[in-house]
Amino acid sequence: MKPEQKSRRELPLAARRRDAVDADPLVDELRPGQSVELLKELHILTRDGKLNQDSRRKLKQVYHLVQFIEKCLQELPREPERTLTLADHGAGKSYLGFILYDLLFKAIENSRIFGIETRAELVQKSRALADRLGFHRMSFVNLSVAEATASDELPTQIDVVTALHACDTATDDAIAFGLEKVAQVMVLVPCCQAEIARSLNANKALNLRRTPLAELWRHPLHTREIGSQLTNVLRCLYLQAHGYQVTVTELVGWEHSMKNELIIARRVKKPDRVAAQRLKDLLGEFGLTELLHTRFTLPQDNAHSVPMNS
Numbered sequence: 642m643k644p645e646q647k648s649r650r651e652l653p654l655a656a657r658r659r660d661a662v663d664a665d666p667l668v669d670e671l672r673p674g675q676s677v678e679l680l681k682e683l684h685i686l687t688r689d690g691k692l693n694q695d696s697r698r699k700l701k702q703v704y705h706l707v708q709f710i711e712k713c714l715q716e717l718p719r720e721p722e723r724t725l726t727l728a729d730h731g732a733g734k735s736y737l738g739f740i741l742y743d744l745l746f747k748a749i750e751n752s753r754i755f756g757i758e759t760r761a762e763l764v765q766k767s768r769a770l771a772d773r774l775g776f777h778r779m780s781f782v783n784l785s786v787a788e789a790t791a792s793d794e795l796p797t798q799i800d801v802v803t804a805l806h807a808c809d810t811a812t813d814d815a816i817a818f819g820l821e822k823v824a825q826v827m828v829l830v831p832c833c834q835a836e837i838a839r840s841l842n843a844n845k846a847l848n849l850r851r852t853p854l855a856e857l858w859r860h861p862l863h864t865r866e867i868g869s870q871l872t873n874v875l876r877c878l879y880l881q882a883h884g885y886q887v888t889v890t891e892l893v894g895w896e897h898s899m900k901n902e903l904i905i906a907r908r909v910k911k912p913d914r915v916a917a918q919r920l921k922d923l924l925g926e927f928g929l930t931e932l933l934h935t936r937f938t939l940p941q942d943n944a945h946s947v948p949m950n951s
């Protein structure tokens with residue numbers, strides 16, 4: 642049998658991989674007008690136009706996110722004379738920003754995307770790539786998310802906030818940024834966050850005497866797990882308390898990423914007082930009331946009632 646006549650099962654693994662890539666539905670999904678050059682520059686496609694297997698997972702996540710964001714953009718009331726703005730937090734190599742620009746923002750003349758990233762070399766590379774591709778309505782700022790909130794490199798109002806795996810508390814800073822900039826939509830896929838687990842740990846002995854609930858975080862592994870779960874629950878209540886309607890789903894199947902929780906918050910301008918009370922009560926139950934003064938400050942009219950168990 643000639644080599645090219647070998648059945649698929651007989652092909653060496655590398656050849657089988659190449660074979661699978663040729664038929665990859667993600668490559669087939671390229672939209673009309675989508676820049677193949679961009680995908681090569683981002684090393685999502687190899688120089689000969691094949692899908693780079695290492696980037697496959699990232700591309701799948703980004704495509705999913707783009708679909709959610711596209712739907713959110715369609716729902717936004719648009720005033721054509723106002724610039725549509727999106728800020729991506731913890732942008733990294735700016736996969737998300739570039740693909741959003743290429744697929745959606747490129748066609749919206751009065752629009753702008755900002756990438757916020759602390760690593761100077763990534764910011765430089767993203768600027769150079771945007772220049773090369775003629776993506777002139779993309780800007781990259783070399784700031785932390787927390788610094789970006791007060792920076793005059795960004796407009797006072799931002800319509801859409803995104804944060805894809807922004808490390809640790811950068812997601813919380815992105816939420817604070819979104820509230821300050823009166824964002825219409827926030828699309829968040831949080832990374833691991835250690836702050837709440839640290840606080841749970843700090844008060845562990847006291848809480849074990851106070852409540853059987855503290856058994857949930859007695860062991861360090863459980864402290865991390867419950868800390869991570871609690872963090873996202875608190876973020877959702879916090880957003881609701883500040884007038885956002887929140888949905889929580891999976892971004893892609895869990896086989897693709899462990900950091901897979903997608904939180905979409907749409908501004909409905911109606912602060913949810915019940916959510917605010919729940920947030921306070923939950924912080925009280927977990928012995929975390931101090932976070933009401935730091936991470937989870939509430940709108941004024943909800944700020945004064947006393948949390949349960951504090």
Ligand SMILES: C[S@@+](CC[C@H](N)C(=O)[O-])C[C@H]1O[C@@H](n2cnc3c(N)ncnc32)[C@H](O)[C@@H]1O
Binds near residue numbers: 730759786
């Ligand atoms: C896990 S990477 C994700 C990058 C990108 N969003 C993606 O999904 O490909 C997190 C990025 O956030 C950046 N970062 C971490 N903390 C940050 C902060 N406080 N402000 C801005 N960027 C931050 C890191 O330098 C890193 O590039």
